[in-house]
């Protein structure tokens with residue numbers, strides 16, 4: 001792998017602040033084309049991507065606002081809703097379920113690889129991403145709000161994307177020596 005490719009892997013980071021300008025659909029298409037190149041046991045093509053438009057986003061934001069208000073009060077709920085309304089790109093990723101639980105698990109693994117491909121591709125194009133799985137995504141009403149049947153698909157992530165407004169420092173990792181060992 002060329003140095004530049006390796007540098008790209010090291011440079012990807014979660015974006016926490018997006019500029020308001022939307023990202024061109026052509027760039028999203030490029031990132032999705034990279035996503036579906038992820039490894040996939042039995043080539044089940046388990047990934048399903050849904051771009052969420054204003055009406056669907058608003059439904060999710062309202063459900064989340066109720067959660068936040070209940071926990072942290074009306075003001076916190078309002079602020080969170082404002083923040084979420086300013087996020088320019090919303091992409092839902094789900095994974096096809098299978099009657100065989102192991103196959104479902106492998107499908108989910110492939111979808112996680114697809115999300116990483118998507119985020120790396122976006123990063124290469126200068127677009128920031130945030131993989132979210134907040135409490136709202138675990139509400140029983142969530143699949144209905146965003147349009148999938150939970151009997152048929154598992155939630156993988158709600159991916160926010162947009163042009164980064166602020167640079168964030170790279171997050172820390174445990175040193176490699178602490179997570180890598182060798183067996184004879």
Ligand SMILES: Cc1cc2nc3c(=O)[nH]c(=O)nc-3n(C[C@H](O)[C@H](O)[C@H](O)COP(=O)(O)O)c2cc1C
Nearest residue numbers: 012013014015130131132133134135156157170171
């Ligand atoms: C499965 C998954 C779910 C995540 N859900 C959230 C989330 O709900 N909220 C959030 O702020 N970050 C979420 N993240 C992003 C992680 O917090 C982030 O990757 C981590 O802090 C490391 O930062 P980095 O991506 O900049 O390296 C999620 C990441 C993954 C892989």
